[in-house]
Amino acid sequence: MIFIRIGAAIAVVFLAACSSTEPPPTAPLPVAATTSEVTGVVPKNAIVTLLPASGDPAMPVEPAVLDQISKQFLPHTLLARVGQPVEFRNSEDMPHNVSVLRRESGSEVFNVGTEPHQKYVHTFERVGQFDVKCDIHEGMEATVIVARGPMTTIAGDDGRFSMPNIAFGSYKVSVTFSGQTVEQPLEVSGARTQVKLTR
Ligand SMILES: [Cu+2]
Structure with a gap:
């Protein structure tokens, strides 16, 4: 109980x-x-x-950045906007270069050397997909997609x-x-x- x-x-x-x-x-x-x-x-x-x-x-305030570091492009695929500056940076101590071809036509957009801790700025004016590589280091490659919005x-x-x-x-x-x-x-x-x- x-x-x-x-x-x-x-x-x-x-x-x-x-x-x-x-x-x-x-x-x-x-x-x-x-x-x-x-x-x-x-x-x-x-x-x-x-x-x-x-x-x-709205256009991003910051530029898009494709970096060269550890013998790689980072990011591997970059989305940039039409009219947005893209910084191709070299963030290490060795020289690289940046070769950019329009994927569909294979036509060259530019090909420049990128010295250690320098950058090259390019603004894409048309929508497209672009193949990026470094001619010095085999396998260093990336894609830039240029579009009108995120x-x-x-x-x-x-x-x-x-x-x-x-x-x-x-x-x-x-x-x-x-x-x-x-x-x-x-x-x-x-x-x-x-x-x-x-x-
Ligand atoms: Cu390289």
């Missing part, structure tokens, strides 16, 4: 503690989706950029692309391939938004 009373007292204390420190259990509220996965099939290796419905996204991806060899977590709203989608750019409005809504190029 006495044990039952103690048990009841403990149970009362326990319940009181529960109610004072933890909210009552409730079912989680359903969270409305506000982002979409934007997918599509476009020409192979096309540059796909989502832009605001009107105007261009929401950019490159379609695969099969033309497929996917951009997850894109906020619902009105955009323009800009697709660059074979030296041309196709641009069209895109309404992003629902779990998945399919891009269909109309030309």
